[in-house]
Amino acid sequence: MFKAAKQTRIFQDVVEQIQETILEGKLMPGEMLPSERELKEVLQVSRGTLREALRVLEQKGLIEIKLGVGGGAVVQDISYDQINESLALLIRYQKVSLQHLTEFRVGVEGRVSALAAERSTPADVIHLKSLLEQARQFAEKGSDFQKAFVEVDKHIHLSLAEITGNPVYISMHHTVHDNIDQYYETFLVMKQREMAENFTDLASIIDAVERKNTDEARQLAEAHVLRFNHYMESREM
Amino acid sequence: MFKAAKQTRIFQDVVEQIQETILEGKLMPGEMLPSERELKEVLQVSRGTLREALRVLEQKGLIEIKLGVGGGAVVQDISYDQINESLALLIRYQKVSLQHLTEFRVGVEGRVSALAAERSTPADVIHLKSLLEQARQFAEKGSDFQKAFVEVDKHIHLSLAEITGNPVYISMHHTVHDNIDQYYETFLVMKQREMAENFTDLASIIDAVERKNTDEARQLAEAHVLRFNHYMESREM
């Protein structure tokens, strides 16, 4: 006859209202919400309750809050930051190790390279080759340029992910790297020889992509990630 | 000579203190934080500020708040819920389509099956075969049991992910399925013939796992996911 009265936490209702407004596109990224004092009147809640709702929306990555005159809650474009933060928590909690993350990365990069080989346009290949040229120069200059080399390596993998046209892979690239970079900074040491090996890897992958050989691109990418990881293994434990 | 004074939002300091306490293991899942009135005394902040911090921690999935006497903030075990929620937001935001998600799933399931083939123990295979027997029975009973069949299918894929021993794959399984299930419920219709096809797929994959044929397991799994998806394609648009 009756059903349980809805357990209302008023701030949750506020969160849902604002979130729906944003997701429905009625509030676009860059647009501002009314000031706290206005919003609390519209929503008929206290400022404290409204602020709890804003904290949740901020944590979800939907809004950012700026101070001062003309400040307030600005709608954010959705990014991968929240996913990365959640994964980072899992890692901190010791449930995910570097091995686990690397193994996952091997699979993803392999698949991404295969898809990129299948779908790359001539323009994509030209772009990849220009990145490759940068990598070659850094590799020649030796270990002082390790950091720059790693940056280009990362950029090449990101470009491959973008060639797939699948935002999930782009997201995964960011998520994996945001969470794996801390290990690189601590444990990765490459001398000129290792950088040259890695450059050769990258060149082979891009060559396979250009020849649209999907299987070869996949195998090369998998081997490349594994090799990259081996440089850390002896130091890690 | 001087550096910029730290921009303090007091509630963030509170968030960090509590989060660190949890991540360092000083507060284990199931344990309770002091009451708001105690905590605000310890931390020397107002209750409103403390509550904003608790909202953030709640949204991060680190605590859950219970009402009434003996209630309060309970430390949560870290789960995949937050990652799933973030991905769900991306999907709602139209940046990820079912095709994108399926394509990603194809890669993941292929890799998972290959790793499972490499690492499965006889006990794992026995477990998989018992699940397969359940699937066989539901498939024989026809489309009234579609939902049960899909559940077993999902369980088999989860088991394969668990056999890899890599928590990232287990996490990905949950994330992908939590976000893809809504489509299944809306668009997936399998008659007895389709269920029989799917059962054959699963049997082949498990057979390949038992024979430790990694390449075959990967290819079969990829084809299986694609077939599963094709059942929806005509209805989706």
Added chain:
DNA sequence: GAACGGTAATGGTTTAACCATTACAACAAA
């Protein structure tokens, strides 16, 4: 012994006041 009801502890909400930061306009000095 079981059901009811009171009590107290907890989180949820409101209100009002003040602090900190910022943009901008008004003004003064060069």
Added chain:
DNA sequence: TTTGTTGTAATGGTTAAACCATTACCGTTC
């Protein structure tokens, strides 16, 4: 006129105290 300073007001951040809503527990009553 240009430039630098200062005042003002709007915004979010914080505090405080009071009350409401939910719940566990205990004592009373039948």
